[in-house]
Amino acid sequence: MYNDLKESVWKANLELVRYGLVVLTFGNASGADRARGVVAIKPSGLDYATMKAADMVVVDMAGRVVEGTLRPSSDTPTHLELYRAFSGVGGIVHVHSLYATMFAQAGRAIPCLGTTHADYFNGAVPVTRSLTAGEVAKDYETATGRVIVECFRRFKPLETPAVLAAGHGPFAWGATVEEAVQHSLILERIARMAWGTLALNGRSRPLPDYLLRRHFRRKHGPDAYYGQTKEKRR
Amino acid sequence: MYNDLKESVWKANLELVRYGLVVLTFGNASGADRARGVVAIKPSGLDYATMKAADMVVVDMAGRVVEGTLRPSSDTPTHLELYRAFSGVGGIVHVHSLYATMFAQAGRAIPCLGTTHADYFNGAVPVTRSLTAGEVAKDYETATGRVIVECFRRFKPLETPAVLAAGHGPFAWGATVEEAVQHSLILERIARMAWGTLALNGRSRPLPDYLLRRHFRRKHGPDAYYGQTKEKRR
Amino acid sequence: MYNDLKESVWKANLELVRYGLVVLTFGNASGADRARGVVAIKPSGLDYATMKAADMVVVDMAGRVVEGTLRPSSDTPTHLELYRAFSGVGGIVHVHSLYATMFAQAGRAIPCLGTTHADYFNGAVPVTRSLTAGEVAKDYETATGRVIVECFRRFKPLETPAVLAAGHGPFAWGATVEEAVQHSLILERIARMAWGTLALNGRSRPLPDYLLRRHFRRKHGPDAYYGQTKEKRR
Amino acid sequence: MYNDLKESVWKANLELVRYGLVVLTFGNASGADRARGVVAIKPSGLDYATMKAADMVVVDMAGRVVEGTLRPSSDTPTHLELYRAFSGVGGIVHVHSLYATMFAQAGRAIPCLGTTHADYFNGAVPVTRSLTAGEVAKDYETATGRVIVECFRRFKPLETPAVLAAGHGPFAWGATVEEAVQHSLILERIARMAWGTLALNGRSRPLPDYLLRRHFRRKHGPDAYYGQTKEKRR
Secondary structure, eight states: OOHHHHHHHHHHHHHHHHTTOOOTTOEEEEEEETTTTEEEEOBTTOOTTTOOGGGOEEEETTSOEEEOSSOBOTTHHHHHHHHHHOTTOOEEEEEOOHHHHHHHHHTOOBOOOSHHHHTTOSSOBOBOOOOOHHHHHSSHHHHHHHHHHHHGGGSOTTTSOEEEETTTEEEEEESSHHHHHHHHHHHHHHHHHHHHHHHHOTTOOOOOHHHHHHHHHHHSSTTOOSSOOGGGOO | OOHHHHHHHHHHHHHHHHTTOOOTTOEEEEEEETTTTEEEEOBTTOOTTTOOGGGOEEEETTSOEEEOSSOBOTTHHHHHHHHHHOTTOOEEEEEOOHHHHHHHHHTOOBOOOSHHHHTTOSSOBOBOOOOOHHHHHSSHHHHHHHHHHHHGGGSOTTTSOEEEETTTEEEEEESSHHHHHHHHHHHHHHHHHHHHHHHHOTTOOOOOHHHHHHHHHHHSSTTOOSSOOGGGOO | OOHHHHHHHHHHHHHHHHTTOOOTTOEEEEEEETTTTEEEEOBTTOOTTTOOGGGOEEEETTSOEEEOSSOBOTTHHHHHHHHHHOTTOOEEEEEOOHHHHHHHHHTOOBOOOSHHHHTTOSSOBOBOOOOOHHHHHSSHHHHHHHHHHHHGGGSOTTTSOEEEETTTEEEEEESSHHHHHHHHHHHHHHHHHHHHHHHHOTTOOOOOHHHHHHHHHHHSSTTOOSSOOGGGOO | OOHHHHHHHHHHHHHHHHTTSOOTTOEEEEEEETTTTEEEEOBTTOOTTTOOGGGOEEEETTSOEEEOSSOBOTTHHHHHHHHHHOTTOOEEEEEOOHHHHHHHHHTOOBOOOSHHHHTTOSSOBOBOOOOOHHHHHSSHHHHHHHHHHHHGGGSOTTTSOEEEETTTEEEEEESSHHHHHHHHHHHHHHHHHHHHHHHHOTTOOOOOHHHHHHHHHHHSSTTOOSSOOGGGOO
8 A cells, every 4th residue: 555655665775785874684764655644664673685665564653553564663663753843854764874873972963074064964963962761761762763853953854864863873864765865875974074084183173154054055945056957857 | 414504604604704704714603503512613724715515624512523524723622612611602703803803902892882782782892811821822722712701701691792802803602603693793893883983082981771781672682672573584 | 069078078977986986976077178178077966877978068168058958067167267277187077085075174185195195196185275255155166166276376287186175075187087087086095095194193204205206207207117108008 | 938927927916906905007916937037027007907917027037028018017126126035935916005005104014913913924014214315216116125125134024924115005925926915915904903903002012922923833834733734725
């Protein structure tokens, strides 16, 4: 019944492996169908090599399985918390990619040190606060989503389409699951470049605001002039 | 006579190459058949590209060759020492993978800095003490096993399924040789992330105990809820 | 009408992907036909996997499209500024390759620390000054070209065939677009080696001038003795 | 006339590319036929992808071409200087591999920090002194060989089968050209691990002598017990 959604989510999960963002079963991508109020997500702990589109699990916004025989990813409650809070988001990716995870483990936001970053993120990629013992004990995965939402009181989710869960790793999102995968890949790339820039000079300064905004708006919003007009895009 | 065991050990050795954990002949995997009291292991210094399952050498727990015409890995006495001391272990892998070896060479345990680590290791991955001149002179490889066992007086082998031999490199293990390979791969990954985290912030703190335990128990023990129930696993 | 030029520029863009210098759509190569006063360049934001030679856009030296139906790369004004100022340059490449971008983000020139560098660059690879708010607001991409030209008052473009745009990334060039691609690859390699050398020893000294010149002249100018005579080259 | 020699040298050069030790034309391997007093070496600046065994150039120990129509590698005088001084050496490799070159550029020997290193090198991999302006001006490539030989007054070439030419990069050798390639690969690996170990702990100590010697002698000399007896080796 949700074949197209399951197909796109399955493909997105395989892309994560192809881009080197995932080893073994460390990661998951989900996609939402807002009109029907459902989310398709990777099953928990399944081998990417043999996983099929039909294995994707469809849940409603409260987390009840509506299609599929396997258990959904153990991170499903985190994804749902984000879908409920971030209305424009249509796809979410969680990975433990190397450099983004280093920043998450160091409890440090990724500063916007260059235009590669500014092309996709309108400022630093923030890091959440740590969870308390109480939050971990009760509904851990939902609490992970909640501290992300709390952190985003100061940000617009579609202008800063990723976050670092402290001591854990990155979550990235987008209007679609394909965009979420792309943001996840770019996040890893800018994390690696920020890591190396800080190693060269620990006091490197963020881009000035006027340059950050210029780059972000080249690609986003009404004044964007990067890429092709819609009908010519491939 | 031990064809299945030899086949699984041979495959495990090839996996090490495929995952980039081994170059040239730097590594070895072994698997035990506890019921028959034997261990199959890679022959010493053989080329992975032309090695066949039939080349695996089968030894008893005292190290006597019971099947095979080649010389077993020079690290065999270390493997046997671990099998004798760690009763639940069914497979062992030794490699000189890059980042785990850096920690071993620096004589430093890998602290548990994030949930990727906590998903597989119930705390830091320890480093052994250095061997004395006397230990090196006499039964060097057995002594390597002995300092690992000594180090594990404070740990449960299946909750901390790896160790760093000081100045040498990692040993990883598991209930099966396939699990040992997987732990070896994950160890390298978390070593690399810990290395980069410490470069970003040399005073990064380990995960709080409540979060470490939560993650470890998501995947291990009676309360595990990660992955599929046995009959649905692939 | 410009089929050969478009073909060579298309191939050069694909080489950037093959060498790992580009992910997604982060990069562009262009080639000039000086006799006809035109430049062929990659279209903006197009997918490398499906892009064809016929998609390349041909513009004149003032930036007017003379062939092609797609929008040229948003960096076209930067390329044109360089072609107008650097008369011997026949090809230009812009990428966000990892290590060269780290130096650009740190606002630091790449010092000539070894003979690999000296074989291709007659001294340090310079970094531009930052753009002012006024320059960014008005003709940003042209201004990027202008600060590069300003920076090269002190250098000969064909003896130092690359630059780092501060807070942005590298531009490399050459007599042909093929040479520009090669310089872009070598730049990334020497950036990575310089990065690692500085990590080992932050006070590493540049090569002495006599060794720099010797290496550069082994490969360039009238006394070159590296490689084959023209008729034997392949 | 020297077909076997040329074939083995050609294959060795291709191995350098396959192992990622060479990009573009940055490297060369040579092999000696001591009985006939000749050395086969890669031609200068030739593309690895199209190079054939027949392209290898054969020179005598004084550097005169005895077979071949192409110009030999510009580093030929360095190779010959080493063959003349190191009687047991049958193959030499020069590359600009990343981590070994970082140590060469930092002017720093690679300390023996672990058993991976000790398995192949009987102590630190030394770095030469820098060349003087006079040495660079006159017979630069021969002088490069001469400072290596000078540096090896304190070492046995076959027990320390590599060196770092200061500000330049590594040379590795062995009894055969195949062994020289292998040492070049191992050198890069141990350089990378030493680099990372020093980043973790800048005061990491070399292995104690008793452990270094034990590992080196496991693989080399009359008491070696690593690998298979000759007739069983593959």
